[in-house]
Amino acid sequence: MTAPLRTGSLGLVVHPSTAVAGSVERTLRWADGHGLTILARTADRARIGDGAEYVDDAEFAARADGVLSLGGDGTMLGALRLVAARPVPVLGVNHGHLGFLTEIEPSDLEPTLARLVEGDFSVESRGALRLGSTVDGTSLTAFNDLVLRAATRGGTTAVDLDVAGEHFGHYRADALVVSSPSGSTAYNYAAGGPVVSPSLHAVVVTPVAPMSGISRPVVLGPEETIVLTLPRDAHPAVLEADGAEPRDVAAGAAVRIDYVPDAARIVRLDPARHARRSRVKLSLLDLPLRPDQLLELIPAELRTARGIGGGAPGQ
Known part of the structure; x- marks a missing residue:
């Protein structure tokens, strides 16, 4: 159990283009009926x-x-x-595709909001990478x-790598990816x-x-501590942070990157089930699956309605 949100404010973040209007309407209606304040950013007014x-x-x-967060993993990263x-x-x-970070489907929205209000959930801490004010003052x-x-x-990127104050080596490559554990299944994974x-x-x-x-x-x-330095020539x-928010880095500039261990608190309603699904979704990127493992990706109500497999393991 975690602190309930009965009298608090729930922030709402939406994808800029994906069709989430149905989930927005249901969230606002549920919040109004339960005395919960919905906060939103001015930039999202037209969408909400x-x-x-x-x-x-x-x-x-x-x-x-x-x-x-209503969208996919990208929307959640922004949140x-x-x-x-x-x-x-x-x-x-999850209004997206694989959804490694997102946990629930739109059909589960109202019961999930009830659990949030009551504090009936656990929290998973995630680390992040933090860039200091060495690029443009932010x-x-x-x-x-x-x-x-x-x-x-x-173009190609030339950069020197220092680790904990010691010169580690240099790179000349199309790009350099500095990844957290959460992001290891994203660009880092695609790059090998x-x-x-x-x-x-x-x-x-x-x-x-x-x-x-x-x-x-x-x-x-x-x-x-990681420091990336561009040679003067x-x-x-x-x-780019999470594929967005690009910052210019001039020749000769040094970029310091620190790891922050508890930078996020992600709601988990069923941590074990989410972990199982994530393993199967990761397998879709690279590893072959048995047919019975694919069943885990089919919502339980569809399996029941179609009489498929008698329910996936762990249901």
Whole structure:
């Protein structure tokens, strides 16, 4: 059990284009009937409409006692970044595809809101990568990865790597991916990096299409500060957090990256079931599956209605 949200404010974050209007309407209607305040960002007013209190991002982060994310994993990553300075429970409703971070489907919305209000859920802590004010005077948080790439598409990236104050080596590659355990199944995985359990605190540095220098992924400890330095004769580069929020990195600039162990609190209603589904979803990316393992991806109500398999393991 976790602190209930009976008298608090629930932040609502929505995907900018995916059709989530049905879930928005149901959330607002349920909240109105149960005395729960829905906070939303001014930028989302056109997507949400009447029934929410609109505030700027800073007030949203300061006041929300929990956050409901309607979209896919990308939407949820954005929600986590919004409250990274003051982590509160964030629940993802999957309107996307695989959904490694999101846990519930839209059909489960009302009973899930009831559990949130009563505090009937657990919280899973996740680490993040935090970039200091060395690029453009602002800090930046990434829950999946920070990617350094050439400012012009198709260019190469030259960068030196220092770890814990010591020079580690250099890279010349299409890009350099610095990944958290959560993000190890994203760009890092596609670039040939290892899958790291979210329960492990670590940082993975993986070059994309390396041409010289370090050519293999490197796994570092959570307390080892990473500094990426562009040589003075290098081409300008761009640093992206979770595939968004790009920052320009000039030749000669140094970028410090720290690992923050408890930067997010993700709502889990059934942690064991979510872990099983995540393992099966990960298998879809690379590993062959038995037919009985594929059943886990079919919602229980559909299996029952179609008489498929008598229910998947763990149901």
